[in-house]
Amino acid sequence: MAALSADEADFLHRAGAGAASLWAPRSLLEHTPGEFASPRYIISGWAARVRELRDGRRQLVQLLLPGETLTPHLNVRQDGSTVQAITLVRTVDGTAIRVAAGEPSKYPGIAEAVALAAAHDRALLMEQVVRLGRQTAHERMVNLMLELHYRCSAVGLVHDESFEFPLTQEALGDLLGLSVVHVNRTLQLLRQQELIQLKHGRLTLLNMAGLAEVAEFKPPRLTYAN
Amino acid sequence: MAALSADEADFLHRAGAGAASLWAPRSLLEHTPGEFASPRYIISGWAARVRELRDGRRQLVQLLLPGETLTPHLNVRQDGSTVQAITLVRTVDGTAIRVAAGEPSKYPGIAEAVALAAAHDRALLMEQVVRLGRQTAHERMVNLMLELHYRCSAVGLVHDESFEFPLTQEALGDLLGLSVVHVNRTLQLLRQQELIQLKHGRLTLLNMAGLAEVAEFKPPRLTYAN
DNA sequence: CGGAACGTTGATAGCTATCAATCGACGTGG
DNA sequence: CCACGTCGATTGATAGCTATCAACGTTCCG
Numbered sequence: 001m002a003a004l005s006a007d008e009a010d011f012l013h014r015a016g017a018g019a020a021s022l023w024a025p026r027s028l029l030e031h032t033p034g035e036f037a038s039p040r041y042i043i044s045g046w047a048a049r050v051r052e053l054r055d056g057r058r059q060l061v062q063l064l065l066p067g068e069t070l071t072p073h074l075n076v077r078q079d080g081s082t083v084q085a086i087t088l089v090r091t092v093d094g095t096a097i098r099v100a101a102g103e104p105s106k107y108p109g110i111a112e113a114v115a116l117a118a119a120h121d122r123a124l125l126m127e128q129v130v131r132l133g134r135q136t137a138h139e140r141m142v143n144l145m146l147e148l149h150y151r152c153s154a155v156g157l158v159h160d161e162s163f164e165f166p167l168t169q170e171a172l173g174d175l176l177g178l179s180v181v182h183v184n185r186t187l188q189l190l191r192q193q194e195l196i197q198l199k200h201g202r203l204t205l206l207n208m209a210g211l212a213e214v215a216e217f218k219p220p221r222l223t224y225a226n
Numbered sequence: 227m228a229a230l231s232a233d234e235a236d237f238l239h240r241a242g243a244g245a246a247s248l249w250a251p252r253s254l255l256e257h258t259p260g261e262f263a264s265p266r267y268i269i270s271g272w273a274a275r276v277r278e279l280r281d282g283r284r285q286l287v288q289l290l291l292p293g294e295t296l297t298p299h300l301n302v303r304q305d306g307s308t309v310q311a312i313t314l315v316r317t318v319d320g321t322a323i324r325v326a327a328g329e330p331s332k333y334p335g336i337a338e339a340v341a342l343a344a345a346h347d348r349a350l351l352m353e354q355v356v357r358l359g360r361q362t363a364h365e366r367m368v369n370l371m372l373e374l375h376y377r378c379s380a381v382g383l384v385h386d387e388s389f390e391f392p393l394t395q396e397a398l399g400d401l402l403g404l405s406v407v408h409v410n411r412t413l414q415l416l417r418q419q420e421l422i423q424l425k426h427g428r429l430t431l432l433n434m435a436g437l438a439e440v441a442e443f444k445p446p447r448l449t450y451a452n
Numbered sequence: 453c454g455g456a457a458c459g460t461t462g463a464t465a466g467c468t469a470t471c472a473a474t475c476g477a478c479g480t481g482g
Numbered sequence: 483c484c485a486c487g488t489c490g491a492t493t494g495a496t497a498g499c500t501a502t503c504a505a506c507g508t509t510c511c512g
């Protein structure tokens with residue numbers, strides 16, 4: 001990862017100093033009709049990209065956590081999905097960052113970071129595909145927990161293998177392609193196996209080795225060339 | 227979509243004129259250990275990004291068709307998956323294109339096209355997530371066929387709702403998260419319903435309206451700003 | 453205190469996987 | 483030219499994972 005120049009660091013400092021927006025739980029940060037909203041970065045809270053089928057089935061395509069953006073691609077907007085806040089979400093405007101990333105000769109470090117973030121987003125989508133395509137309910141749940149542990153850890157939200165976990169069982173079902181009832185039973189089994197503790201919206205991984213045995217999770221390793 | 231300048235068009239013409247590489251069916255265009263190969267664009271043939279689990283389960287994360295690239299993100303390399311040729315695949319080197327895309331002030335049209343391609347790749351991954359998470363076997367199959375019809379159509383490979391379809395039933399299973407046996411039965415049902423014809427590696431969509439009724443597919447609509 | 457949201461439990465149904473076998477097409481070697 | 487092996491497709495029987503339905507418990511809050 002390229003170090004940022006003093007100039008870039010200063011730039012980012014100013015970019016992050018803008019006023020934050022607040023989004024209530026269940027509110028939509030992004031609608032289907034796709035007006036061209038400015039890019040936003042999540043400062044705190046969890047959100048999810050949601051797709052709904054005609055008959056009401058819901059799929060949470062991806063979770064969006066602090067440090068991540070709703071729109072990893074420069075200046076491109078796509079619709080067909082919405083982004084919904086799960087908890088209270090705080091965002092900052094990312095326009096300045098995107099503009100800077102569009103001038104790689106001037107801001108090489110920022111351009112690189114934006115490209116890496118987009119690739120990271122893609123790697124996580126691929127992980128979600130594997131979960132849904134070829135893993136059992138038990139494995140999906142564990143793999144997701146390991147992924148979230150990794151992602152939260154990257155932004156300092158994990159302490160003693162424990163972190164805030166604001167997903168309802170219904171949300172977990174929509175994320176993992178399972179029914180609420182089955183999510184409930186899967187969680188109970190994990191608790192009974194003493195692999196996790198989950199209560200009051202906080203998840204603790206009690207046995208990392210045991211969890212890794214149920215479902216491997218490899219953090220995406222991204223490398224930037226040049 | 228921004229028009230390319232004459233300069234850019236000329237540039238792309240030279241970029242595509244390089245020698246093509248050939249890849250035999252089942253050969254790997256990209257390995258896990260991730261040496262930093264140059265970016266490649268597929269000129270003809272089908273390939274798939276594959277992830278394998280410890281116990282041998284396989285998931286085809288995405289299909290890669292003519293006009294698409296294995297690595298949509300500029301200069302970023304990630305591993306954990308491989309890319310395998312399904313048919314004979316022909317590729318050209320995309321290094322020059324990436325370099326040009328890295329100079330948006332000089333080559334705005336190319337930079338935009340590369341960004342749109344990356345967003346397109348992401349939209350298709352999202353579609354795959356929805357398929358695997360919330361659709362039945364029947365719906366998955368139809369949705370996939372509609373997506374492939376759309377993608378092939380975009381590069382002129384569709385004639386009379388008919389196009390080359392080189393996937394074995396095993397590959398379809400690994401792509402859609404189904405067993406081979408169930409893929410077979412699903413296909414038979416679709417044939418029996420006179421929705422499709424599939425033989426000799428060619429798929430014909432016999433009833434677009436009927437297919438759309440089974441599983442909607444909306445092509446990703448991407449817009450570029452500025 | 454009533455209600456809403458979320459979590460839990462038991463019974464049953466159903467979709468899809470697995471197992472096993474057969475068949476056809478194709479390519480190769482004797 | 484034909485036997486043989488391989489790969490892909492097909493079929494039938496059975497098992498199993500997960501969904502659905504329905505009811506109840508719990509927590510929280512206006």
